[in-house]
Amino acid sequence: MMSGLHTAYPFPFKKRDDVDRSAAQAMRNECRNGGFSGSTSGRAPGFVQANLVILPKEFALEFATFCLRNSRACPLLDVTEVGSPEPSMVAPGADLRTDLPKYRIWINGKLEAEVTDITDVWRNDFVGFVLGCSFSFEAALAREGLEPRNVTMKSNVSMYRTTHPNIKSGPFEGNLVVSMRPYPPSSLPDVIRITSSFPGAHGGPIYKGKTDATPHCSFLGIGNLGLPDFGDPVPIGEGEIPVFWACGVTPQVAIETAAPAPPIAITHAPGHMFVTDLVDDEMRVGQPPG
């Protein structure tokens, strides 16, 4: 805390000096060299993986404000300089045009293409946004004996469109998207404590559902928890309740539904995240100052 200046990002992260970050850099280099275009799940373990959104400057202020207003769903980890593909806070030297395995290109809010490199479409008015992702707290949950079922099943987490509008910013609004992980009520205090200490990875749960023979969640407007809008179905066991977190698909929905829609936007392809130089523990807050 006191040894030297720490003026940047007290939350959501603080970089340590004693971390070997070469595994993250190696992963990004593999993407850059065209040697890897798969899912990043389980890759470069321990390093923070992140959602990516790229927008023209004309839309960037209002998207940044959208993220600040809806920071549970859109925890900002880094914003690039206008025209620069380098996320200098979370991965100095990285290049957002090449260092992800797969990208999605959105034209006027419609998905247009999936590509493995965006160097050709990059413009000097582009701004890159790096947003936290729940992988960071899933690892922490597993370390404390609370591995989420989707991790145990090696499937994607269940994600649902809700009926709750986000807080609007300029053209961006859309409804909140949530992820769901089932837990017994007795585990909830620990689940809340652990995930709340990762505000840069969506933080604590936003809602807990009820034990229910025909699982649904009327508060969030989810008719059937067995039919997720994104990801895979994850069964809710006897005596478990569905626990919901704000989800990083939310900004993608905000871009799809933006009015006016941005003429172009680029995101990571689902599961094909940006691997940052940060380790999960550096995103953890509320620890004793050290």
Added chain:
Amino acid sequence: MMSGLHTAYPFPFKKRDDVDRSAAQAMRNECRNGGFSGSTSGRAPGFVQANLVILPKEFALEFATFCLRNSRACPLLDVTEVGSPEPSMVAPGADLRTDLPKYRIWINGKLEAEVTDITDVWRNDFVGFVLGCSFSFEAALAREGLEPRNVTMKSNVSMYRTTHPNIKSGPFEGNLVVSMRPYPPSSLPDVIRITSSFPGAHGGPIYKGKTDATPHCSFLGIGNLGLPDFGDPVPIGEGEIPVFWACGVTPQVAIETAAPAPPIAITHAPGHMFVTDLVDDEMRVGQPPG
């Protein structure tokens, strides 16, 4: 934590339902009606007072990013919609054009005028930024028997220009400005704990100096602690050390030194802050989820 949705601003604040916010509203109304143009120090006690920066949209993205990169000095509490004077997150219904007692108008980075109302100069491309201020943690320190000396003396805190450049964003850089409060080393753990729980009010200290017969701080580039660049001199007692925090004058220096300078910028006049609807405790983090 779990009763309903909390998707906005998990940090730096969370609004409670049971707070009577009429004293803050009354203070703002007095400013709006021209009935008050003095310092807000000690007014509407318990409510979060904030720094204000208003910039044209053309400069707003890069200023927002400047704040995110230098969040110790520039803790963002709210950003308005383009053209809107309403800081809807921290004070719904308030009007940034009238609700502060005094403003400064900066033309091309030079201080041009002090006025009590900016309705006449408001433009529909203006964006308002509301930034936290250390008043919030000073009250918390006092409640735990650690009242800062500047509060005891009823003077302004000592503030200094340092030689440490901020992290640049577009045209904004400048050097960090710090405030100083003297404490005996034995009080430091409590001082760190208390102030660190207010990241929205600059958070914990960024540096501690040495006990020194001729007080200076070479690390920060401060030649004589008895001659602050802003505010009043505050004596450092026998056996005390100077403790430094990032200071809300930093963004003002970044605007003065911006290259290119914004053609127009508006800030609060020193000590004439914006009184928000938030109470100090709502900015506190790291409490048990409730």
